[in-house]
Amino acid sequence: MAYNYDLHAHSTASDGTLTPAELVAHARAQGVDVLALTDHDDVGGLAEAARAAREEGVTLVPGIELSVTWSHQTIHIVGLGIDPDQETLTAGIARQHAFRAWRAQEIGRRLEKKGIGGALEGARRLARGEIVSRTHFARFLVEQGHAASVQEVFRRYLVRGKPGYVPGDWATLEEVVGWITAAGGQAVLAHPARYRLSASRLRRLAAEFRDLGGTALEVLSGSQARDHAIHLAQLARRCGLAASRGSDYHGPPSPWVELGRLPPLPEGCTAIWETPGWTGPVAA
Ligand code: AMP
Ligand code: MN
Ligand code: MN
Numbered sequence: 001m002a003y004n005y006d007l008h009a010h011s012t013a014s015d016g017t018l019t020p021a022e023l024v025a026h027a028r029a030q031g032v033d034v035l036a037l038t039d040h041d042d043v044g045g046l047a048e049a050a051r052a053a054r055e056e057g058v059t060l061v062p063g064i065e066l067s068v069t070w071s072h073q074t075i076h077i078v079g080l081g082i083d084p085d086q087e088t089l090t091a092g093i094a095r096q097h098a099f100r101a102w103r104a105q106e107i108g109r110r111l112e113k114k115g116i117g118g119a120l121e122g123a124r125r126l127a128r129g130e131i132v133s134r135t136h137f138a139r140f141l142v143e144q145g146h147a148a149s150v151q152e153v154f155r156r157y158l159v160r161g162k163p164g165y166v167p168g169d170w171a172t173l174e175e176v177v178g179w180i181t182a183a184g185g186q187a188v189l190a191h192p193a194r195y196r197l198s199a200s201r202l203r204r205l206a207a208e209f210r211d212l213g214g215t216a217l218e219v220l221s222g223s224q225a226r227d228h229a230i231h232l233a234q235l236a237r238r239c240g241l242a243a244s245r246g247s248d249y250h251g252p253p254s255p256w257v258e259l260g261r262l263p264p265l266p267e268g269c270t271a272i273w274e275t276p277g278w279t280g281p282v283a284a
């Protein structure tokens with residue numbers, strides 16, 4: 001029988017709400033056989049997740065989701081099957097952390113100017129791992145009654161053109177794919193349909209990503225509409241890229257797609273778990 005692969009999920013090590021062990025237990029309850037933990041710019045949850053996975057009988061793929069600035073836009077690259085202690089990757093993660101720490105201070109300062117005090121401290125309190133993300137700011141603002149939902153905070157405060165938005169550059173695509181491959185992993189372009197790129201820019205991104213050594217596109221993602229799958233499968237095939245499947249689950253309470261519940265990959269895709277570089281189990 002085919003395994004149920006969910007190759008994109010978050011824990012409290014970044015902006016998820018379940019601890020790594022809770023996430024693994026939840027994956028098992030949802031029938032996931034192979035789970036990748038892919039926290040934003042951090043690998044701090046992987047040891048706990050690996051222990052829990054051994055106990056629960058789930059196969060854990062050690063992963064990460066790295067932020068990239070490509071052509072003035074933020075995009076996300078998932079690394080799967082990484083060695084979390086590899087030194088090139090470790091140095092890259094330290095750089096991402098430094099940018100996040102600076103950006104968090106800057107977001108706090110900008111919100112303060114708009115009359116919202118204590119946001120940096122509030123976001124830090126809600127962050128249970130090492131990184132502070134915009135999600136933590138959003139949760140703090142909801143907690144303080146500035147908005148009814150996390151989505152509303154993003155819309156009113158945290159996206160480009162809004163008072164708490166901080167411009168600045170993450171690592172480049174080339175650097176991030178390099179860190180992942182140096183750590184023995186495979187790089188996946190996360191939720192390609194979420195960037196709202198024109199068809200030609202998306203083709204350019206996919207081709208550049210492949211030329212840099214990327215392996216797959218997330219053809220199925222909980223954070224993009226299902227109807228993109230056929231067209232993304234076609235794009236992957238044309239570019240010589242494989243296909244990945246990941247819920248991008250962040251835990252309750254949330255509008256995210258449940259773990260392990262996406263449909264199977266469309267016909268004609270090469271699944272990332274069928275590629276030669278795959279480090280996890282393969283269905284018989
Ligand atoms: P950061 O990496 O700190 O910039 O935060 C990005 C994270 O914020 C994403 O991974 C999502 O989990 C979350 N996010 C981004 N946009 C939205 C939105 N419009 N509504 C809710 N969450 C969002
Ligand atoms: Mn997130
Ligand atoms: Mn993402």
Ligand code: MN
Pocket residue numbers: 008009010065248
């Ligand atoms: Mn994600």
